[in-house]
Amino acid sequence: MLFNSLSFAVFLPIVFFLYWSVAHKELKYQNILLLLSSYFFYACWDWRFLFLLIFSTLLDYFSGIKIAESKNNTTKKFWFWLSIGINLGFLAVFKYYNFFIDSTALALSKLGFVINPWTLNVILPVGISFYTFHGLSYVIDIYKERIKAEKNFIDYSVFVSFFPLLVAGPIERATHLLPQIQRKRIFDYAKLVNGLKQILWGLFKKIVIADQCAKYANEIFNNSGDYSGGSLFLGALFFTFQIYGDFSGYSDIALGTARLFGIELLKNFSFPYFSRNIAEFWRRWHISLSSWFRDYLYIPLGGSKGGIWSKVRNTFIIFLVSGFWHGANWTFIVWGFLHALYIMPSIIFNTNRKSLDTVAKGKLIPSFKELLEMLLTFNLTVIAWIFFRAKDIESALSYISKIFSKSFFTISGLVDKGGVLICIVFIFAFMFIEWLGREKEFAIAGLDTSWKKSYRYVMYYSLVLIILWFSAGGEQQFIYFQF
Template structure:
């Protein structure tokens, strides 16, 4: 069930009405309703994988209780590693087995031996990387004595499978979400209105920006060998905005939907394309994943305490793992490695914390220095996205070689270039809107300060009309991060 589908437009109001008007605000009934709704939501993708979600949830729930009641640290550690190994084992089989098998065969082939690996033909369960990380963070926090094990299976299961975040995040922490699930909730009109406003902006990002950019990004990437350099640059930029509109749009819809039920999820994006360096970009892009890696891998590895070599090593490890988390393809690993290289100068010179505050905070325009920094950072990001989007390393390398050719000075030329002018205009409007709202959690949040109700509604209607007239409704395009 996609957020941008008719099915979800029917599903959400039904759950909302049942939640607030038929549960008599009974917390236990509300949580049971959320759990049933979440399992139904997930089963709409493929009901068979619901059993995998249930197994993972039950495993970590029971493991948490066993660790809590362990008689000694050795027993506690056994339960901990049992959960970690099984969780990562399932993730490895479903997501990475074929990749490792093919890579091993390629290595043997280069050494002169022919190997025919046993491949498995299985579908990747949607959201497995996200709900696996939910469970792992819970287990690790119990093991580190940061939290107590949750006694209620219903409460824990809602934490893992709450439908707004189930298939593409944000990656929640038990310390943040579980207390909200266990706390009595009452309807907050202003919270709900803010949720609807964020859902509206998320739909605009997805349907108007991402899905329209996808048309031209796909056209150029799929036919890159026939494109001139300027067209290839344009294709990379289209994909850059496609993936941002797609993923941050999903996050906006997820956070807005959660607010309708009185729950606040972690912010996942904070206007990353206005970053002044790569370090700032990664503090603003997929925030929940970046902070997960920092807290559960980077810091346990020693963080920044062991001198320059340890900081360099740990940073490289984190970005390689981040690339691998995104998919079983060398393109993702190279993408992660490139980002590690881009961020390394600031790590070595210890300038990675220079740009903490929002760019041009309290000002309408950035300084010339800030503008140049944003352009350079954006350019590096676009370059790295080429690897992320490419089917294989060969395509990525040839795509880049095509950019660095004399044809880069030619006028862009590809099928549909005339129609693409509309999305370019929409992108300019989108960038201006995002810039104006960059000091808020999402762009339209700043409408709260507008006292005129009429003006606010005019803006809402304009956004709705732009979705209706300029949205790509030709085919329902799945969110990119569903494959991760």
Template sequence: MLFNSLDFAVFLPIVFVLYWFVVNKQLKYQNILLVVASYVFYGWWDWRFLTLILFSTIVDYAVGLALSKQENYSKRKILLWISIIVNLSFLGFFKYFNFFVDNFVQAFSFFGKEIQPNTLNIILPVGISFYTFQTLSYTIDVYKRNLEPTRNFISFAAFVSFFPQLVAGPIERASNLLPQFYIKRQFNYNKAVDGLRQILWGLFKKVVIADNCANVANAIFEGYESYSASTLLLGAVFFAFQIYGDFSGYSDIAIGTSRLFGFDLKQNFAFPYFSRDMAEFWRRWHISLSTWFRDYIYIPFGGSRGTKRNQIRNVFIIFLVSGFWHGANWTFIVWGVLNAMYFIPLLLLNKNRLNTNVVAEHSLLPSVKELLQMGLTFSLTVIAWVFFRAESVSMALHFLYRTANSSLFTIPQIRPTDLLIFLLIFITIEWAGRRDFYAIERLWFKYPKPIRLFVYYTIAMMIFLYGGRTQEFIYFQF
């Protein structure tokens, strides 16, 4: 079920009314309703894959209980590996089986041996990368004794399948989200209004910015061999805004929807395109995934401790894993390597923690230095996004090669004036709200309520009037 669909527009009010007006007096029934609603939400896409979520839930719940009763180190290790193997086996089969088979065949073909592989027509279950990592974090935290295992199966099932963030995050830690299922939720008008405001901004990002950028970016990438360098650059920039509007828009809708039901999720995007270096960018982009890799892979490998050689190795590991997590294609591996290469100079110069505050924190506009830093960081990011968007590494390289000629300084062949105006408005609003949790959280609070309502209605009208063709969220494929 898509957030930007009529189905969800009907589904959400029904669940909201049942949650607050029918089962609101019993916490257990509220949690049961959330489990049922979440399974309906997910099953709307393909009900057959509900068994995967249920099986993963049962395995990790049972492993958590077993860990609570087991003190022997070796046996605790075995229990942890049961959870890891079960979860990653599902993820590996559905996401990477054909990738490994195809590359195995190509390797043999390189040496002159032709083999006929047995590949499968595998459908990738939506959100499997997200809820797999979410349940794994629970088991790992229980194993490390950083979290008490739950004995409430309904609460745990609700945590695993919670529909607002089930299929594209944020990837919530059990330590933050799971305890919220234990306590009685009281309806909070201000929290609900704030949630609606964030949903509104998320929808604007998705249907006005991302979907319209997608129309232009797709046309340029699909016919890139016939366009000028300036047009290709425009397509790459539009894709950068497409993926940001699409994914951060989903996160905004997910977080806002959660607030309607009394839950607080972590921030997943903190205005990453205003970053002054690539280290700052990765602290602000897909925060829930970046911190997951940091805490469960990077730090256990040694993190920033040890020799520079080990630090460089750890950076490459984390970005390679990040690239591979995104998909079974060499383009994502190259994208990960490229980001590692961006990051390593900052690490070697001990400048990876240089920019931890908000850019132009105490001024209206950035300094010339900050503007140049943001421009360079955004440019590097756009180059990396070309590999993320391209169908193959060779296509990405050819695309970038074609941007390096004199036609880069000509007028683009495609000039979507309306979209450029929308982007300018969007960037201005994001800049003005960069100090907050999301752009319009408190942006017009100093003005009278009628003015604020006028702004919100204007955003809503833009969503209805200028929304692009309804498209799935990009990260559904991951």
């Protein structure tokens, strides 16, 4: 069930109505309804993988209790590593088994050994990377005695499988989400309105920006040999806005949907394409994953403590792991490696904590220096996204080499020039609105606060009509479902 589907447009109002009209009197009824709704939501993808989700939930629930109740360190470590091992084992089998087998076979073939590896012909369970990380952080926090084990299985299950965040995040922490699940929610009209506005903006990002950019990005990347360097750079730009509109659009819909039920999820995006350096970009892009790797990998490795080479090593580790988390392909690892290289100057010269505030805060126009910094950072991310999108490293290198050729200054091979122009116009309009709302929680959160009621409704209805117009081509999958 997609957020941008007719089925979800039916599902959400039904759950909302039952939640606030039938289950609102008792906290346990609210949570039971959320859990059943979440399982139904997940089963709509593939009911067979629902059993994997439930097993993972049971594993971490009982492991957490056993760790907390352990009388000695040996037993505590046993349950800790049992949970970690099985969770990562499932992730390795479903997501990385074929990659390791194929890579090993290729390496052996270079040495003269020819083998026919046995690979798995299974689909990747949607959301496995996200709910696995939910469980891992929960178990680690109990092991480190940061939190207590949750005894209420329903509450814990809702934490793992709450349907707005289940398949593509944000990656929640028990310290943030569980207290909200354990607290009775009271209907709040202001939260309802705010949630609907964020859902609307998320749908605009997905359907109007991401899906339209995808048409041209896919065409150009899949037939890169037919296009000039300028057209290839345009294709990279389309993918840059596709992946941002797609993933941040999903996150906006998830946060807005959760707010309808009185729950606040972690913010996952904060206008990353207005970043002035790569360190700032990673404080604003996929925030829940970046902070997860910081807290559960970077800091345990030593973080910024120790000498410069320790910081460099730890930085490369988290970026390479982050790349590998995104997919079982060397292109993702190179993407992570590139970002590690990009961020090295700020790590070495200890400037990675610069630019913590919003760019041009309180101003309409940035300074010339800020503009140059944003353009440089943006173009560096565009180059890295080419590896993220390409089918293999060779294709990415060929794509980039053609961009940096004489044909960079020519645009050729584009068939639907009118559609491309319309898409570019919408991208500019989208980024202008994002710029105006960059100090808010999401772009249109505060744009209408001083407007007349009639103006507000014109804006909302205009967005709805544009979304409906562009959704006529049918619903499209979200990119991060494959991760």
